[in-house]
Amino acid sequence: MVNEEANSQRLKCEQVWREISNYVEGDIDPSLRLAMDQHFGTCQRCRSVLEGTRNVIRLYSDERMIEMPAGFSRRLQSRLAQGGRAARTRWSSWYAWTVPLAALLLITGAIRVANSLTSVHPMKTAHAQPAHEIPPDMPVVVTTGAKVFHAAGCPFIHHKDTERILTAKEAIREGYIPCLRCLRKYLNTDVVGKTEKSAVGDADSEANDQDEEGDVPGGGQ
């Protein structure tokens, strides 16, 4: 505490503690800094407070203090890839003209795929089946251009230049759905078959069956 014998300029410890944070920041006027420097020269307690404060700042400002959960970057990247596409349609008038074109291409492609293997309804039904049977650690391929994940080597992977490998569990977690072609053997095809029959009839079922037969990488259209 304050030493009465010292000169009247001398600060009380309480004043030093109140200003110690600003002192460390260099955010005090020179005369106060000088008085504090003098105080630290003679007061062991306040020196301890100063050294401890600096130690705290030094330790916590170290990058090693921030530990990232495993896979954080990858998950952020893929979330941005998904969300970024949505954001583009909202925000980029620059490329706005490409949106209807892309939509047209997607619809054309979807119709072509749907015609080639099954009707739209059974596809939805099959995709709606949770892919519980797919081994969670199985490496699968996703791309930023589609909502579907594939087994490696599936001939129906679009936008190959954006391919990323995830585990099936991660892909599902990120909202991807299994490819009906290459991952069909893991899906609950019984339910699919029944729904198809009731919803769209035999012709489509047949088409779907044919597709099941043709479940060979490199096969298909």
Next chain:
Amino acid sequence: MANPNPALRNSEQDGDTREQHLIELVQRGRNELFYELVHPYERRVYAAALAILRNENDAEDVVQEAMLKALANIRQFRAEARFSTWLIQITVNEALMRRRRERTVTMEPIDDRPNDDADYIPREFADWREIPSEALERKEVRQRLAEALASLDPKYREVFVLRDMEQLNIQETAETLGISIASVKTRLLRARLMLRDLLARGWENGWFSRLPFEKGSKPW
């Protein structure tokens, strides 16, 4: 070129220029480049979210939401500001909103104890035993420090994290949290002094007992 300092400066400038260039590209619609832009700041935005939410999953989720918001609003970013600060501010807003929402749901009392103005009196006055930065290599030391930080009242923790871990300046910290500069300074002081006391007690509690500390030179 023999002097490393100009070279370093050049590389920093190159980094800034590159960042500016990337920002402009994303602003023009090259959304796929956005991750490259935010990648260097992942740690910092995550730490900011974690400081507020104290739950790793929530913090990660909030970071993802915040980065999507940043992407959606990238055209509003002005070059006068630091991009990192802008990202941190968006993240903090998002985290605060989430916390507010959860508090409303769980009917937790909002912390409004008016103890900002009261002076904090340090409790530990023995000679300071320095905890060297190398100690951070050890997981248990990092854990202890994280626990000490987590034990602070949110209003002190948030200011401390933004200023001392995220390196925002006092004004940016005030703007981000929507509080006055005076409040930032008071809370920062308190947070630093409380952490100092906790760390000092950490020696007594054996947190840092295995650190290579020069015994005898600073007896307790």
